[in-house]
Amino acid sequence: MPSQTDALQQELAGLRQELRLYQNYDLLTRLYNKQTFYQKSAELLREQPNTPFDIVCVDVERFKLINDQYGAETGDKVLCAIAAGLKQAFSPMNAILGRMAGDVFLLCVPGGREQEVEQLILRVFADCPLNRPVLPAIGFCHVTDRTLPINLLCDWAALAMRTAKGSYLKHSAVFNSSQRSLLLEEQTLMDKADAALKNREFQVYFQPKCNMRTGRIVGAEALVRWISPEKGLIPPCNFIPLFERNGFIKKLDLYVWEETIAWLRRRMDAGVRPVPVSVNISRIDIYGMDVCNVLTQLLNHYKVDLSLLELEITESAYVNQPEEIIRTIERLMGHGFTVLMDDFGSGYSSLNMLNNISVDILKIDMRFLARDDRKSRDILESVLHMSKWLNLPVVAEGVETKTQMDFLLAVGCMYAQGYYFYRPMPQVQFEALLADPEKVDLADNGRQLFDQAMLLDFHDLFHKDLMSDRLLSNLLGAIALYSFDGEGLYLLRGTEAYYKLMDSFKRPQAQWEQNLLPFFYEEDHPQILEGLRRAKTAVDDNVVELYVRKHHRNVFLWLQIRLFHLAETGGRDVYYAALADCTEHMTTLERLRVSEEQFCLAMETTSLVLFELDIKKREARYSKYTQRSFDLDAQVVKAPEGFIQQGTVCPESEEDFRAMYEAIFCGAEKASCIIHARLSGGAAVWNRVSLTTVKNNRGQAVKAVGIVETISRETEPSPEICQALRRQAQSRQSSAAAALPRGPANLI
Numbered sequence: 001m002p003s004q005t006d007a008l009q010q011e012l013a014g015l016r017q018e019l020r021l022y023q024n025y026d027l028l029t030r031l032y033n034k035q036t037f038y039q040k041s042a043e044l045l046r047e048q049p050n051t052p053f054d055i056v057c058v059d060v061e062r063f064k065l066i067n068d069q070y071g072a073e074t075g076d077k078v079l080c081a082i083a084a085g086l087k088q089a090f091s092p093m094n095a096i097l098g099r100m101a102g103d104v105f106l107l108c109v110p111g112g113r114e115q116e117v118e119q120l121i122l123r124v125f126a127d128c129p130l131n132r133p134v135l136p137a138i139g140f141c142h143v144t145d146r147t148l149p150i151n152l153l154c155d156w157a158a159l160a161m162r163t164a165k166g167s168y169l170k171h172s173a174v175f176n177s178s179q180r181s182l183l184l185e186e187q188t189l190m191d192k193a194d195a196a197l198k199n200r201e202f203q204v205y206f207q208p209k210c211n212m213r214t215g216r217i218v219g220a221e222a223l224v225r226w227i228s229p230e231k232g233l234i235p236p237c238n239f240i241p242l243f244e245r246n247g248f249i250k251k252l253d254l255y256v257w258e259e260t261i262a263w264l265r266r267r268m269d270a271g272v273r274p275v276p277v278s279v280n281i282s283r284i285d286i287y288g289m290d291v292c293n294v295l296t297q298l299l300n301h302y303k304v305d306l307s308l309l310e311l312e313i314t315e316s317a318y319v320n321q322p323e324e325i326i327r328t329i330e331r332l333m334g335h336g337f338t339v340l341m342d343d344f345g346s347g348y349s350s351l352n353m354l355n356n357i358s359v360d361i362l363k364i365d366m367r368f369l370a371r372d373d374r375k376s377r378d379i380l381e382s383v384l385h386m387s388k389w390l391n392l393p394v395v396a397e398g399v400e401t402k403t404q405m406d407f408l409l410a411v412g413c414m415y416a417q418g419y420y421f422y423r424p425m426p427q428v429q430f431e432a433l434l435a436d437p438e439k440v441d442l443a444d445n446g447r448q449l450f451d452q453a454m455l456l457d458f459h460d461l462f463h464k465d466l467m468s469d470r471l472l473s474n475l476l477g478a479i480a481l482y483s484f485d486g487e488g489l490y491l492l493r494g495t496e497a498y499y500k501l502m503d504s505f506k507r508p509q510a511q512w513e514q515n516l517l518p519f520f521y522e523e524d525h526p527q528i529l530e531g532l533r534r535a536k537t538a539v540d541d542n543v544v545e546l547y548v549r550k551h552h553r554n555v556f557l558w559l560q561i562r563l564f565h566l567a568e569t570g571g572r573d574v575y576y577a578a579l580a581d582c583t584e585h586m587t588t589l590e591r592l593r594v595s596e597e598q599f600c601l602a603m604e605t606t607s608l609v610l611f612e613l614d615i616k617k618r619e620a621r622y623s624k625y626t627q628r629s630f631d632l633d634a635q636v637v638k639a640p641e642g643f644i645q646q647g648t649v650c651p652e653s654e655e656d657f658r659a660m661y662e663a664i665f666c667g668a669e670k671a672s673c674i675i676h677a678r679l680s681g682g683a684a685v686w687n688r689v690s691l692t693t694v695k696n697n698r699g700q701a702v703k704a705v706g707i708v709e710t711i712s713r714e715t716e717p718s719p720e721i722c723q724a725l726r727r728q729a730q731s732r733q734s735s736a737a738a739a740l741p742r743g744p745a746n747l748i
């Protein structure tokens, strides 16, 4: 029988083993932790001094988004699956594997086999149990000098990995001598930064923002330049990311903000009214200081009105740690600052993000869409369309060509900043521009939404006076007198402009007995006949307006025809008709409609499902993709009952789902809920459905944009989902008890 000491010793040995596990391994993935990886790799390098080795750093691209969209539990599963896959793939190679931190893995593998290693890693990632692609970014560092510590080699591999990030074509990069000199260069810059700031080597340049219609300057962006006595002009991309990493950006930005505000003060002292200037705010600034207080103090100190200073916060800042950023932005906006979302569209969660974040203006960078292919244009159009829905003004950045400008104007974007207009310039040069009243428009606040014509949708065209007025102004001139005998339409007289417009119609003389109807599209004939009838019976001298197509060479023209019944003589009716070519408008509207469809398409490329809710009609409209996903039998349903009747919502979620809609119908700006939803094919998933209302020009909530995100595919709800569901139910019950408008607005 084992003695008591034996038992104790056994227990102790077990504990020791467990301790070793804690000390040496990463508990989630069961790979070595960072320290053990360093140690084991160093041992391997020592044991095999003549074998070449590589240190490999592997990162999961956009892992944060996976965590956000599917929950941390799924994120962990992905990491474990990758770890297990790597272990299996690399054990025949005698490799050492570890997890550095978060979503970064480390490998020490025999050298000279990069392609094979990359293929193996890609295969592991491809097998990841997630319904969207998970991609690696891989960095190699060849071990050439064995006296260097492993952690340094890992840093270098990580650096190479960073250069491979965000690219869909290239997944890996090798640390090389140029990156090594880059590191050294960065180190020198870091060492010199403090002194340079004191020596005023940093200068603020301004780049004008223009109204593309008028070509006038309506604002500017302050952009920093480092003018070094030794190196000359150093562009910000060489030092901003570096300063963001070591925190120096806070000092630099503070300097840029103060320089900008002081410059505004000097302009006013010189009797020149300046245009508003935007400064950049890094997310590091937001974590490291009270931006709102700092800016308010600076503005007070220099007695500059806050309407002259605008703030650009880059979109990626919102993606990483949104809570703090969102809170800061809300505070800044609450204080009256204008906040621009910079580089909008560069991230992938943009559209989803707008649901939760308020900003004043979107800045879209054309360079993110540099490939001039259709898809980029479609996405740009979709983003502009979305901003139209949300009533957000847009500034396009990086506009370099007239073609880009024309395209932007055609899709309704008014403002731009880019080399096509002006490059960033030193202060004196900008001051000279400002002094020229021809070049500046102080009355333009840079916030006009869109060209009004672009704002109208098909439906509006027939009901708003605006469009017909525009058309009417074009149309003075193209006027005709027609007679109609119940079957044929004949020209009695026309003005010169009329003949010009209708160039395929001959002058009447000989043919004035020629029926004109066949010149119009056959499909439009019933509309014309009905129009003639309506004009005859119209009360109060009302004019009837028609939009019809006329054959024109091999294409067709859209014509707006306004008809007025003049008299009835000898069994014929005589009409006065004013005609205008509205082909361009109709095609634009058609394009807008198509872009709306493309917007849905663009959404379908993410795992988000989007729909549009007409609040008044209580109808939800969605893409074919959504229809297929949920096996709905039409592309429009009455909401919420239409969804429920078709079995989209599992019974346990019906109440929450109804309550969310009720909240919107009762006037809530946003509402969301978690539901158990049934997909086509019968599987049920946990979805978060969010609705955000969209206001029209008069501030009335007319539509809501809905986003559906899958948060779990498990049958059983996770503890977090259970908790959210409980909160949802409680809030529903308490609002019902208080007989308030029911609804879990912003529950989650």
Ligand code: C2E
Pocket (backbone or CB within 6 Å): 207, 222, 223, 224, 235, 236, 237, 240, 249, 253, 256, 280, 281, 282, 312, 342, 343, 367, 397, 398, 399, 400, 417, 418, 419, 420, 424
């Ligand atoms: P950003 O905020 O997106 O600034 C716009 C950048 O686009 C500027 O580059 C500008 O010169 C460039 N740009 C404008 N129009 C065109 C164009 O038509 N074509 C091309 N190719 N480029 C155009 P810059 O000045 O090199 O600044 C780069 C980035 O550095 C900025 O991007 C911003 O993120 C950062 N940055 C610059 N100044 C500051 C600053 O004072 N503080 C902070 N935190 N970041 C700054």
Ligand code: CA
Pocket (backbone or CB within 6 Å): 221, 280, 312, 342
């Ligand atoms: Ca900017």
Ligand code: CA
Pocket (backbone or CB within 6 Å): 342, 343, 363, 365, 397
């Ligand atoms: Ca930008």
